[in-house]
Amino acid sequence: MRAIARIPIPTATSAPTGATNAYVVGREGAALVDPAGRTAALDSAVEERSVEHLVLTHTHPDHVGAVADYATRSGVTVWAHARYRDRFERATGIEPDRTLTDGKSLVTGDEVRITVVETPGHAPDHLAFAVGSALLIGDLAMAEGSVLVGDDGDLSRYLASLDRLLALDPSRCYPGHGPPIEEPEPTLSRLIDHRRERERRVLAAVRSGCETVDAIVDSAYEKDLSGVEELAAQAVRAHLRKLASEGEIEWDGERVRVTANDD
Numbered sequence: 001m002r003a004i005a006r007i008p009i010p011t012a013t014s015a016p017t018g019a020t021n022a023y024v025v026g027r028e029g030a031a032l033v034d035p036a037g038r039t040a041a042l043d044s045a046v047e048e049r050s051v052e053h054l055v056l057t058h059t060h061p062d063h064v065g066a067v068a069d070y071a072t073r074s075g076v077t078v079w080a081h082a083r084y085r086d087r088f089e090r091a092t093g094i095e096p097d098r099t100l101t102d103g104k105s106l107v108t109g110d111e112v113r114i115t116v117v118e119t120p121g122h123a124p125d126h127l128a129f130a131v132g133s134a135l136l137i138g139d140l141a142m143a144e145g146s147v148l149v150g151d152d153g154d155l156s157r158y159l160a161s162l163d164r165l166l167a168l169d170p171s172r173c174y175p176g177h178g179p180p181i182e183e184p185e186p187t188l189s190r191l192i193d194h195r196r197e198r199e200r201r202v203l204a205a206v207r208s209g210c211e212t213v214d215a216i217v218d219s220a221y222e223k224d225l226s227g228v229e230e231l232a233a234q235a236v237r238a239h240l241r242k243l244a245s246e247g248e249i250e251w252d253g254e255r256v257r258v259t260a261n262d263d
């Protein structure tokens with residue numbers, strides 16, 4: 001039996017896979033990560049590995065659907081990010097038993113150590129989990145495509161979190177959506193480059209006179225966005241918040257303009 005079991009759960013996610021990965025870590029007294037829904041496959045993994053801990057990478061709706069189902073099993077300790085207990089409770093309806101902070105470890109019944117790596121940005125309460133040389137990375141990256149940093153996200157912190165993952169030099173990453181990432185370095189670097197390139201395009205759009213989010217979406221994305229316009233608009237707003245915080249632009253939530261230059 002492998003220490004880490006990945007169980008894809010069908011969910012109403014905006015990720016193109018149409019599924020969210022739940023993970024069970026450890027072979028006994030195991031930890032359940034992101035129970036996104038209740039399925040027979042997840043039931044049997046939980047049973048077989050006698051789950052004793054429940055943790056989340058973050059509390060977005062496509063990661064939490066069956067927290068209540070599994071949290072109420074006897075002997076399960078529910079852990080939440082120490083600074084986001086209320087958010088956890090609102091998202092899951094479950095009051096956490098204990099809390100997690102950066103660097104804290106859980107140890108499963110078979111001595112698998114799971115160490116918390118705070119990685120905000122995709123969501124404010126996002127955590128990754130180090131298991132040996134591997135990392136469970138939630139929605140920080142996927143093997144294909146990119147993840148959304150939307151209205152509750154923070155792009156500067158997201159990029160810092162990707163840098164933090166790179167510095168840990170993981171042998172393999174287990175994402176919240178899609179297959180394991182066997183070569184993390186090029187995938188994480190690709191995502192950092194992708195955001196920097198998008199930022200250049202957003203800034204170029206503002207400098208060329210685009211004043212609204214819709215106009216910037218039209219200018220900064222060349223692909224056909226039908227069906228995902230709202231996600232693109234969220235992504236552009238995240239870029240605008242970052243650029244405004246860095247003083248590159250001024251944005252009042254409606255109109256965008258380049259910051260006046262005195263010299």
Ligand SMILES: [Zn+2]
Nearest residue numbers: 058060123139
């Ligand atoms: Zn998410």
